[in-house]
Amino acid sequence: MANLTLLQAINSALREEMRRDERVIVLGEDVGKNGGVFRATEGLFDEFGAERSVDTPLSESGIIGMSIGMAMYGLRPVPEIQFMDFIYPAFDQIVSEAAKMRYRSGGQYTVPMVIRTPYGGGIRGGHYHSQSAEAYFAHTPGLKVVIPSNPYDAKGLLISAIRDEDPVIFMEPKRLYRSLKGEVPETDYTVPIGKASITRAGKDISVFAYGAMIPICLEAAKKAEEHDIDVEVVDLRSLVPLDIKTIINSVKKTGRAVVVYEAPKTGGFGAEIAAIIAEKAIEYLEGPVLRVAGLDTPFPYTFEHIYMPDSRRVFEAIEKVINF
Amino acid sequence: MSSEIIQVLKEDGTVSPLFKKETDLTEQDLKKIYETMILTRVYEERSLKLQRSGRIGFYIGCKGQEASHIGSAYALKMDDWVFPAYREPGVLFLRGIALKTMICQMMGNAGDPTMGRQMPCHYSYKEGNNGSVSSPLATQIPHAVGIAYAAKYMKHKIVSLTYFGEGSTSEGDFHTGLNFAAVFKSPVVFICQNNQWAISVPVARQTVSESIAIKAKAYGMPGIKVDGNDVLAMYQVTKDAVERARNGDGPTLIESFTYRLGSHSSSDDAARYRPEGELESWEQKDPIIRFEKYLLSENILTPESIKKIKDDAEEEFTQAVKEAEKVGLPPLETLFTGVYKDMPESLREQMEDLINEQKRLGASEDNSMAFPL
Ligand SMILES: Cc1ncc(C[n+]2csc(CCOP(=O)(O)OP(=O)(O)O)c2C)c(N)n1
Numbered sequence: 001m002a003n004l005t006l007l008q009a010i011n012s013a014l015r016e017e018m019r020r021d022e023r024v025i026v027l028g029e030d031v032g033k034n035g036g037v038f039r040a041t042e043g044l045f046d047e048f049g050a051e052r053s054v055d056t057p058l059s060e061s062g063i064i065g066m067s068i069g070m071a072m073y074g075l076r077p078v079p080e081i082q083f084m085d086f087i088y089p090a091f092d093q094i095v096s097e098a099a100k101m102r103y104r105s106g107g108q109y110t111v112p113m114v115i116r117t118p119y120g121g122g123i124r125g126g127h128y129h130s131q132s133a134e135a136y137f138a139h140t141p142g143l144k145v146v147i148p149s150n151p152y153d154a155k156g157l158l159i160s161a162i163r164d165e166d167p168v169i170f171m172e173p174k175r176l177y178r179s180l181k182g183e184v185p186e187t188d189y190t191v192p193i194g195k196a197s198i199t200r201a202g203k204d205i206s207v208f209a210y211g212a213m214i215p216i217c218l219e220a221a222k223k224a225e226e227h228d229i230d231v232e233v234v235d236l237r238s239l240v241p242l243d244i245k246t247i248i249n250s251v252k253k254t255g256r257a258v259v260v261y262e263a264p265k266t267g268g269f270g271a272e273i274a275a276i277i278a279e280k281a282i283e284y285l286e287g288p289v290l291r292v293a294g295l296d297t298p299f300p301y302t303f304e305h306i307y308m309p310d311s312r313r314v315f316e317a318i319e320k321v322i323n324f
Numbered sequence: 325m326s327s328e329i330i331q332v333l334k335e336d337g338t339v340s341p342l343f344k345k346e347t348d349l350t351e352q353d354l355k356k357i358y359e360t361m362i363l364t365r366v367y368e369e370r371s372l373k374l375q376r377s378g379r380i381g382f383y384i385g386c387k388g389q390e391a392s393h394i395g396s397a398y399a400l401k402m403d404d405w406v407f408p409a410y411r412e413p414g415v416l417f418l419r420g421i422a423l424k425t426m427i428c429q430m431m432g433n434a435g436d437p438t439m440g441r442q443m444p445c446h447y448s449y450k451e452g453n454n455g456s457v458s459s460p461l462a463t464q465i466p467h468a469v470g471i472a473y474a475a476k477y478m479k480h481k482i483v484s485l486t487y488f489g490e491g492s493t494s495e496g497d498f499h500t501g502l503n504f505a506a507v508f509k510s511p512v513v514f515i516c517q518n519n520q521w522a523i524s525v526p527v528a529r530q531t532v533s534e535s536i537a538i539k540a541k542a543y544g545m546p547g548i549k550v551d552g553n554d555v556l557a558m559y560q561v562t563k564d565a566v567e568r569a570r571n572g573d574g575p576t577l578i579e580s581f582t583y584r585l586g587s588h589s590s591s592d593d594a595a596r597y598r599p600e601g602e603l604e605s606w607e608q609k610d611p612i613i614r615f616e617k618y619l620l621s622e623n624i625l626t627p628e629s630i631k632k633i634k635d636d637a638e639e640e641f642t643q644a645v646k647e648a649e650k651v652g653l654p655p656l657e658t659l660f661t662g663v664y665k666d667m668p669e670s671l672r673e674q675m676e677d678l679i680n681e682q683k684r685l686g687a688s689e690d691n692s693m694a695f696p697l
Contacts, residue, residue: 029522029523029525030523030524030525033524033597034523034524034525034596034597037523037524037592037696038696055524055525055529056529057491057494057525057529057530057531058461058491058492058494058495058522058525058530059494059495059496060495061496062494085459085460086459086460086461088460089460089495089496089497122691122692122693123692123693123694123695123696124381124382124443124692124693124694124695125443125695126441126442126443126446126459127441127442127443127446127458127459128443128458128459128460129443129459129695174696175693177696179693265674266670295659295660295674295678296663296670296671296674297659297660297663297671298441298663300440300441300659301381301432301440301441301442301443302432302433302439302440302441302653302654303440303654303656303659304692305688305689305690305691305692306656306659306678306682306687306688307659310688310689310691312685312688312689313681313688316681
């Protein structure tokens with residue numbers, strides 16, 4: 001075991017998979033010599049060389065389009081999009097090509113690739129260094145969407161993603177990159193994709209979240225405890241595939257639900273959770289399912305801390321549902 | 325020939341007699357260009373200090389690229405349009421923006437016309453026909469073509485000029501933009517500021533063409549490579565391209581061969597990736613020093629007048645910061661206004677809920693982290 005940051009856990013997953021399997025290649029902007037602007041690929045260039053730790057020309061559609069071809073030929077590319085806000089030039093390649101390749105070719109071609117990308121706010125990055133674009137991709141059949149919230153899961157999920165046979169959007173909560181440390185095995189291990197985890201068990205209300213919102217929900221749960229409210233925090237970890245069973249079981253136990261995500265509220269992934277609960281467990285509900293989310297505005301600069309869901313706002317929602 | 329490099333002002337500060345005879349730049353013009361270059365340099369040095377002392381959150385600079393963008397922008401008329409990347413504050417100075425407005429933008433306060441919505445150095449300045457800076461690279465290139473098309477359609481004799489880095493020439497929008505402009509014979513001037521580095525990636529990783537300028541050939545337009553640290557050459561080459569565009573002869577690609585003397589931004593450390601000695605050799609080619617030599621040798625400026633220009637710029641900056649720091653935060657409503665012309669009901673509801681929440685519970689705690697890149 002080593003005490004690692006989330007960033008180091010990602011680095012460790014990449015390093016081990018590259019050691020284990022020479023088909024694994026990382027590529028992207030600044031990922032090679034410089035080790036990535038966040039240093040997620042630090043040291044890979046020295047250990048594996050320029051052919052496997054590739055500085056590409058500056059083109060996201062090029063990075064993803066080329067990765068698709070590499071994957072079709074049998075490699076395991078792990079392209080990095082420097083910030084999720086810059087993924088859009090590659091949107092066509094991701095949603096039209098990577099996502100549909102297996103289906104449209106009758107399984108003759110597949111795209112086993114992992115698109116790693118830092119996402120999320122709270123770092124004074126304004127419109128274009130803060131977005132949480134999971135909903136666009138979760139809405140696209142053929143893609144898996146995975147979002148770790150701690151170092152242990154980050155490494156185990158990334159290894160699973162690299163070994164997965166389908167394209168995975170692997171969203172890394174950059175606000176937690178260095179601010180969170182945890183015990184991580186040095187050897188290789190996997191965390192299965194598609195299984196939520198109950199980060200904190202409770203009996204009064206379920207709070208569903210993922211990524212950088214998990215620490216915020218835990219803070220809110222602590223606050224709630226002072227008010228004798230026992231909160232269950234469920235870390236979804238993977239939006240596609242979604243662990244519906246764990247969600248429904250939790251709601252059956254608590255009878256109440258709040259969903260927390262930092263993307264704009266309207267059309268966000270939280271709506272999907274609320275709908276599933278309504279479809280499958282409405283008879284267990286003792287109050288409305290509330291969403292605590294980002295605002296329906298572009299991501300702001302000066303007022304970012306007001307835009308972002310915080311523990312106070314999550315706690316208010318918890319109270320509201322409890323008092324319903 | 326697109327790989328030859330055009331130079332007017334030599335590194336020793338002398339110019340060819342032909343240029344002197346033919347140029348339309350007056351002493352007044354030369355002084356104005358020099359003053360703008362100095363203000364731009366001072367703006368950078370002082371803004372980086374503001375950033376380090378935590379008074380602004382981020383800065384992205386243009387040290388070494390002053391001649392490149394100021395010389396070229398000086399060739400435009402005021403009703404021509406500019407689509408900047410993010411390393412062209414000198415264009416805003418030329419176009420008359422108040423220094424205080426720019427500092428308020430960096431502070432994200434109520435003096436910022438964009439109400440603190442964007443990161444520092446992402447200015448929007450319509451009064452100066454200067455587009456709206458956005459981080460996603462190369463996106464402005466096709467916009468410049470659209471403006472040019474629209475203006476031509478409306479029979480306005482304006483030209484649209486856009487800046488971008490050499491890294492951005494790898495994006496699809498660069499290729500689309502040039503192709504569209506050539507097909508529509510639009511009055512556009514494309515200026516690639518080839519500062520050799522796209523964060524840590526050298527130009528050799530963007531292209532193996534013998535130059536950026538030569539790419540123009542494939543799109544069917546002239547491509548010219550210029551010494552970007554030569555303010556007079558930048559002016560002259562851009563002026564010719566602007567004239568061609570205005571006369572209906574279509575677009576031009578200009579490669580300004582220059583160097584980023586600073587780090588990529590306040591959160592980067594170029595020492596990590598720059599080869600040893602490279603910075604020092606380019607510092608010898610500092611565009612301001614070269615221009616100064618010329619102005620001194622022609623007696624257009626004296627050591628005393630140079631000192632005064634520099635002192636004035638420092639003083640202007642100090643005053644503007646003082647003024648800017650008096651300005652408070654934008655009203656909370658501005659978080660919601662401006663998403664649409666008319667605010668949808670659902671958004672109004674979010675706004676009212678949020679304003680009530682902040683009144684009821686006090687302002688949200690600000691625990692944002694510093695920008696990591
Ligand atoms: C579409 C997009 N991809 C990636 C980035 C991240 N990024 C910001 S600046 C930069 C390098 C830009 O290089 P260049 O175009 O040469 O301009 P320079 O910064 O050198 O002036 C990168 C990769 C971005 N802003 N937009």
